[in-house]
Amino acid sequence: MPYLYHTDEDRRSMLQAMGLTSEEELFDGIPSKYRMNETLPIGPGFSEFETIRHFEALAGRNSAAGDMVSFLGGGIYDHVVPSAVNHLSARSEFYTAYTPYQAEVSQGTLQVIFEYQTMISRLTGLPVANASMYDAATALAESALMAAKATGRSRLLFSENINPRYQQVLTTYVTQQELELTPLPATADGGIDDAVLRKSLGDDVAGVVVQTPNYFGVLESPWRYRDAIREAGALLVVAVDPLSLALFQPPGEYGADIAVGEGQGLGNHPNFGGPLLGFMACDQKYIRSLPGRLVSETRDIDGKRAYTLTLQTREQHIRRGKATSNICTNQGLVALRSTIYMALLGETGFHQLGGICHAKAHRLASMITSCAGYSLRYPGPFFREFVVRCPVDAQLIVDDARASGILAGIPLAKYFGDDSRNDLLIAVTEKRTEDDFNRLCDLLRKT
């Protein structure tokens, strides 16, 4: 068997030491009626080489976005992953380590988390960031629960411009606890309706949940209604695209209480949508309601600087049914990758990257809108993603483009039904070139 050490002789001598004669006896504790007689229905084992061939064949039945010209976004972005990120995260000291409960022999992981928390804090402008959540969707859902708990209130307003997949997860989570959800519709410019928001506020409202840039790529302006929310005693919860924070006002600056987001784009391959990286940051006030792990700097008994998990009484392994969340295993290795990524880019590189994506997205948007019949769906400001209203069903365009090795974007009818039949969500990263833009526009013109 692969990966096992024991020789037949080992097994014999170990059994003998216990006075046993066969391994079957080790299963005596299982009532015989529950002992399996048949073999598992999964066939015989493969050699390593057969296994590789097997998975190569499976992978060969995919056509990866990474090998095409991709304008797919919607939360998952095709950014360059620096080589050093792969190499360093492939060190088995990192990936085969357990959760760093035993601080003395986990300083590597702990310091990485501390650095990650610091970076997320600096990105979002909020003082506290946890060690990660499963993904942006669950982070968003958990922050809604957190707002409810922190305020003791039971209604949440949420923008309908939030990534529809996040909305679904939000709904799944929140409805479990008999919390009420009130949607905030979009305005014609692609942002949320400030007036509706103000009207919907009330003293039962725990929080207002928005996303910026929102699913349609449009930047919201939460500072405009931040005070109203505060006055109503509710929390402002914002989902952000971390790269947008290279250029745009961070949640902490405009007084958001909780910020969450998806860290996949920070040095991680799309991986068919997982593993992802939910990040979560909040104001100092809410630290005891925060789910997930936290690392603190401290000292060891020799006075050496060291790091440790802290405030664990928030967590399930200590507080059990009273914990802030049930989360245990998180997305540590993805957070490590993102930490390496952000360290490689640094302040200047990160700012540059934001600028490149912004510039390229706007360049492509202007090229597309100069194609007859194509226009921007929303006039609001955007970062690197935007919706194009096409003269035909967007699905047709997507299919056409695919035939030329281009993934043109996400046809919005998928999520928003017939009204959006001609809408295409297009994302642009630094990988895309002028040549890619020309190819896409040529196609659009032909369709």
Next chain:
Amino acid sequence: MPYLYHTDEDRRSMLQAMGLTSEEELFDGIPSKYRMNETLPIGPGFSEFETIRHFEALAGRNSAAGDMVSFLGGGIYDHVVPSAVNHLSARSEFYTAYTPYQAEVSQGTLQVIFEYQTMISRLTGLPVANASMYDAATALAESALMAAKATGRSRLLFSENINPRYQQVLTTYVTQQELELTPLPATADGGIDDAVLRKSLGDDVAGVVVQTPNYFGVLESPWRYRDAIREAGALLVVAVDPLSLALFQPPGEYGADIAVGEGQGLGNHPNFGGPLLGFMACDQKYIRSLPGRLVSETRDIDGKRAYTLTLQTREQHIRRGKATSNICTNQGLVALRSTIYMALLGETGFHQLGGICHAKAHRLASMITSCAGYSLRYPGPFFREFVVRCPVDAQLIVDDARASGILAGIPLAKYFGDDSRNDLLIAVTEKRTEDDFNRLCDLLRKT
């Protein structure tokens, strides 16, 4: 610039500390007529992503044997490379380390070499193995020089069945020192001619150089003439295929004085023929004439077992013009990979692998010889490689097969001229399946 730390401020302050004002001044030592005025003709630098794309495009202009059904051998074999070999040799502790001159901080590399030496010694049955040579060809050439030095004689007999590429390198090296080379022709059964060998021996003969299995895959029987060589006062130098030693008599057992070979097949990708791994082992008697590095077990001052480079007075950095060879940098990382590989397979696995390759090669040989018009070129016993005499020009077969994604073998006319026009050298590894064999035979039948 990639990989540099210095900020402009760093550069300024460092120059200032030295009383300099510009980096140009650092080059003042170069007479101005030799200072370049033009920029290097190599274009501007690429970003990492552009670089990857660039090399992907280049790699895309190749069709790798690894992705086809390959029967290519001739010294380089398409064996399975276990995943752990890649992972472990990718640890930067190994690949970014320097030559282990500073033993206290190089015990990792040193112990690996010690283990490698032990394995090569056990494979070959000879007590001493060095830390590696560039490849089998240079190892063979150096062992011929070694024989000349050890005996003080000036003529070498060599088998014409040796890999023709090795013969070329042997000739290049040996003729530099005004040594004479006498070829030993092949017999009809594919081995060397025992009688000619005996006749060619004389008191000017330093050594006899043979390969087994030889280039045509045929096993030689050096024990038959070993005594004659010894009586003539010459050394027996044998090039071996390391995997053949899983099954067949090792050089040490039949009294060879020096054994060399190519270790590529032991856990290394073919890499278009390099880096390779020349291994070299010898009898205790010749240890002071051996080229290359040697590691010995020893103790540190606390009595702890430790490893160190030893007998360095054989080497160029100590003995300079009187060294046994000029070799300095060797193939350390390849030797590491092969050590990991052999450890993974172990005695049983290695023996199994030899058996599988042998069985499959014989299976294919019998399938091919049952195709009308095809026969084995040599009747001698073989391991996993053999020559087929085809009814047509072997190049035609190779071209035909290639069109079906099969690399049928090496057409021997390439090395042996018109007489071999119809000869095809076919190698079989454990990767090849019955299905591959059928596909090849179908093709042969059609041609």
Next chain:
Amino acid sequence: MSKTLFEMSRKGRRGFRFADEPAAGPVDVAREYLRKAPPRLPEVSEPGVVRHFTELSVRNHHIDKNLYPLGSCTMKYNPKVNEDVASMKGFAGLHPEQMGTDVQGALEVIYTLEKQLCGIVGMDAFSLNTAAGAHGELVGMMIAKKYFQDRGESRSKVLVADSAHGTNPASVQMVGYHDQAVPSAKDGEVDMDVLNSSLDKDTAVLMLTVPNTLGIFESRIGEILELAHARGALCYMDGANLNALLGWARPGDFGFDMMHVNLHKTFSTPHGGGGPGSGPIGVKESLARFLPVPRVRKVGKRFRFDDDNPDSVGAIHSFYGNFGIYLRALCYIVRHGAEGLRRVAATANLNANYLASELAELFPIPYGKRCMHEFVASGESFRAHGVRTLDIAKRLLDFGYHAPTIYFPMVVREAIMIEPTETESKETLDHFVTVMKQIAREAVEDPDLLKGAPYNTPVRRLDEATANRKPILAAPLNCPEA
């Protein structure tokens, strides 16, 4: 002590550059949208980043270094080939919004793994969308809630064994249910009397871990599940300990209605220093319609996502869960095959029992004559010398071992919970025993030695109290730079 990245930072250093940097012009948008200054990420060179993380890495214990006897965590060897498979470009480069025809291989992976898990545990349907064990439990609770809503029953209590993992009660609470602990009886198994009296009409779910945290298989499992079913409750199994059963017994056959599996335990996917994991949730046919969306269906020879399921609890992940982890788990299953998995369980149990029997003299094992994959010993006898289990655990670090799980489960005093896993050699186990014996001797002869341990680790015992009182959760913005 390593500097932090922020202390290494030097304004103007670059670790990575982009091809089109000149393209990034000024951002033409109303000023209010703009950030005043870019986020203060550290500026480090590529070699600097490489050295930093390399240096940090070697301050970790990890499975490629030595034994991780952590009970309940199944820290087994993470096969290298798993990583190769997961990093194949045809998988890693897939965007989750690609069209079905472009992702047939990926869908087949999901579909196949679901089917294989069904076969392994005896469930009828699996959803892989849950990103960790706790996530699986949560969805289990959501399914129960839907199930009872569907039946018009209002139940809100979940019975959880007192020795259960903390995520169990926490997951219960996440759906608005409340948990009630079921104590262990003297034999370490569920107390049948308490169970009987607790299982009332308000009980929605009975949640058990099998084998339980003491490493004991509930001998009355059939009876227990029948009783729960008779009272109308659903039975959920925390499958984190599945390693003990692979190929020998199937929770579905015991009568469980639902269970989750931890791919990052039983199926060898790496823990990554805390994650990502994957906690697929499996159910019996009658509950399949409640599973999260999307699900993968096979129609003819094609695979497709099915989002359209009105009975589903809904979506619980941005996309389809931790796909990269499925690849590793499936790779593990493919490598082993049926017979291999059976050997895994047999060996895991062999190692645990062997270790238990070698340690029992000095560290008595209060529950169970025989364990399955893990056991809980007690360090209580050393309290007389002022030595606590924590001290024993810390001392182990000095010998290059990770510490066992301690003080859990609570039913054993000074608990030392050990799960060696199957990928450890007899030599390692024997050496571990030798070290434990030495520590036991030290505890008696020189208790202070243990109380001061560890000594040979990158740092020594930490001041956790201060960290809790005044947590420092981020480096200060004005920390000194290089």
Next chain:
Amino acid sequence: MSKTLFEMSRKGRRGFRFADEPAAGPVDVAREYLRKAPPRLPEVSEPGVVRHFTELSVRNHHIDKNLYPLGSCTMKYNPKVNEDVASMKGFAGLHPEQMGTDVQGALEVIYTLEKQLCGIVGMDAFSLNTAAGAHGELVGMMIAKKYFQDRGESRSKVLVADSAHGTNPASVQMVGYHDQAVPSAKDGEVDMDVLNSSLDKDTAVLMLTVPNTLGIFESRIGEILELAHARGALCYMDGANLNALLGWARPGDFGFDMMHVNLHKTFSTPHGGGGPGSGPIGVKESLARFLPVPRVRKVGKRFRFDDDNPDSVGAIHSFYGNFGIYLRALCYIVRHGAEGLRRVAATANLNANYLASELAELFPIPYGKRCMHEFVASGESFRAHGVRTLDIAKRLLDFGYHAPTIYFPMVVREAIMIEPTETESKETLDHFVTVMKQIAREAVEDPDLLKGAPYNTPVRRLDEATANRKPILAAPLNCPEA
């Protein structure tokens, strides 16, 4: 102390299995051919192998850990992307006997790298086939020999600077030539008088290293080479120190006829704990016909191997040299471009000069007001305290640095030869200086401390004498197993 693989071995353990093991039947061949028993390779499990090599690895110093101030070795950062490129399947999976149409990309790599090296050093043709620097030198000597044979001249002497690397004279000897040392003059450069008198009719080659091992650029290089040429000799440059010149000056322009380049120094390919490297040999047009076969030619848009060259010295490698190393070197060049390479040299020289100037007070630098990429300091002043350079070097290990090259070149007493390379930060250099100063203090105040050093390394000073007298070069066959 780590066990050896042989001590870990346990009969019957398997670390790797093959699919078709049952296929391996008995070998049907005359008994005399057969081996009596399979070779005694250690039997270790996969996790055991992984742990063993992981454990060994961390006992190494390496460039991803810290500075390697080894003079003459150019231990610079090895970019990670180089490794990615080299492991692309389209390269790594290529068999050297594949037909030309299947290897166009690989041939283009070779062709391009040759052209780029020509441009960088000012030569007209390069052969990459030489597997290391010494191999390049050897071919250089072969070319000289052919050249003189071709001209009907019999010359057999090669003049080599006394500070030259050991491979220089050793390579000379390999072609049956003999070497004669040219001493350095007081300024650390070639002694012109001795050179003048040594350059006779028997002199085939003048072999110089530029900058030389003292880090000094020969200021009279033009004169020297003219003189040698005037006497009919060829001029060979050992290009191992090319890092100092990249983009600023080209050996071809000085007048050298031949040179080799160490890709594993200047072009960042990893040293691999001793190899593989690559030592391409470049020549001027007039010598190109002597280069080894095969060479890569471009015909129209196609590339092909050319074996057919009667003037060639012949083949010097089984195939085409260390191809995997070319990929890394080319990747490095592509990443940098012209301006980048120029910055590399400037920074290498900046770092060396900065370090030299900071250290000079305590460790005087006898030769050269200014150095290029490296410098040689002297530890002689500490001999008065009974401390030798070796002790200083060993003490450095305790601070996490590798030792510099010591006792070489011989012209400096108690030589400490330091090449920091360009990929080190000012902070690292400053810290290194602080440590050197501390060691200098210790040498005076507590010389025994240094003589006992190192203390913090995996092992301490070794008994090399016994290893030389009674070398143990392999584990005994009967070593105790696990």
